[in-house]
Amino acid sequence: MLSFMLKRIAQLIPVFIGATLLVYFLVFATPGNPIDALSGGKPMSDATRSALEAQYNLDKPFWVQYGLYLKNLVTFDLGTSFSGQEVSALLGRAFPVTARLAILALLIEGVFGVIFGVIAGMRKGKWFDSTILVASLIVIAVPTFVLGFVLQFVIGVKLEWVKPTVSGAATWGELFLPALVLGLVSLAYVVRLTRTSVIENKSADFVRTATAKGLSRNRVVSVHILRNSLIPVVTFLGADLGSLMGGAIVTEGIFNVPGVGHLLYQAIQKGETPTVVAIVGVLVIIFVVANLIVDMLYALLDPRIRYA
């Protein structure tokens, strides 16, 4: 297990370097100067310009710039935004909010997705199964932001069950509706994935053996079928963290959640390139580490992976 872990960690390093290099290259090596955005396109004295270029390392060759960026990223020295705030302080305030949002979304996806998927799979072809299949298709086809607006409008504004927007404190209760919206599309995928693999495993030999041994149906379903059906679901949830990050930009915008997505979107809108690159770098680290954890879980669930 240890050598498997070390191998996986070693494989992550080139991915991390490549992804940050890609973003850095896209942002800084393409035509157009990020300093222009700071001045709002107005003329700027040469002295101011060169001072700013020195502050953001833009006067150095590309590889030196990138190396400094990587060093700052690893030491969590993310520089200052154009408005003079520490990016790490901004992130430090926004990150716990988005973490709560993402954990809630993953929980909703994982718990409801697996429960619905198992029931649908065990009752293939019955009304519950058909309803779930149709509902999941519709959820996948409707864009997240439309779902967000509709739920916000119906539950928040018309029915007044919850507050339509989130306050600065962003408590767990307030974040439930945004998390539901954020996780809904992935929930549909989890349901379909669980259903397919339950149907596949239902007729597997080890299930027949377990039933023949006289185990109760509950035990067969919860231990033999469920555990084996979880493998693709766990992989999906790990990769899904990436789409949750993209989705968070939309969801946090709709519900006014003061999280990382909101921060990133504002930085992009204002053209604050150094801030954008810093935040994206942190997100890439999180995503890559999350996938490492998923790999470990995967190996725990299915020992065959370790020896492959």
Next chain:
Amino acid sequence: MPENQNFNPEDGLPISKVRAGKVSKYKIEHFVAPLDETPLQAVDSVKETGKPLSMWAEAWRSLRKQPLFIISAVLILAVIVVAAFPQLFSSQDPTYCALENSNEPGRAGHIMGFNLQGCDIYARVIYGTRASLLVGIFTTLIVVVVGGALGALAGFYGGWIDAILARLGDIFFALPLILGAIIVMQLPAFRDNRSVWTVIVTLAIFGWPQLARITRGAVIEARDADYVKASRALGLSRFHSLVKHVIPNSLAPIIVVATVNLGVYIVAEATLSFLGVGLPPDVMSWGNDISLAQQQLRSNPMMLMWPALFLSVTVLSFIMLGDAVRDALDPKARKGA
């Protein structure tokens, strides 16, 4: 005594009467089922002279009977016709907006009512079809050509091409589609030339690795098949057998994923437009209209519902089509159904 319901192979008429007269007099015990009752007969009745159906013809035969396929194909055809000839479906000018009509509900000739600027919502939805569909179709085309070609090369030749592509794919996978697309669309080079084409290129940049990965898997599976070895033994060059035998036989999963992704790209375009970094505001598209409608959600929710409905039905059609094609192309799944 089992009833005999056989048909004469020559004239197709029931022959039960003739046979029944012969056997019904005495009770005959069959220790082995008579030949005309065994399923073997069905197997034997296969025409051996006819040309065998190809995988595609076989799939087409089962697709034709699937309601899911028929519904989604009809819907997609309708969307394509609307995108190509919007003037056939709306006599109104979508760019003619009169403020006196602002947020007016529907009336004769304007069934869906008007938006804030007093433009006809129905006309805008109809004319907005083209941009959304263009993004979906061309992104899919680029992704299939680029991702498919790179994936096929990596899977077939292996070695260093495969290693480089695998790492490159990992790197792109570490950047989520929407996140990456927002960054690219904000680059000065893209921001200053925003059009349908920049959106297509951006989505394709982040879309190809997934298709390359799927193609690679399918090609590896087909690469080791006996018919490929046979083609090589018969003297076909490596590249020739890749193009002639391996690629046609690994197309099925590529077509399925590409069809479903076409819908995903349409949603991605709408999301980018909604965030204000997608299509420029002067291009009529569902995403832009939904984005405009969100500010009016409380006073005129239908302004959001109509483009959202059209968008969702289109995306749903592509997903259903992909599902139907997957069932038709996978004989294993077909048997179970």
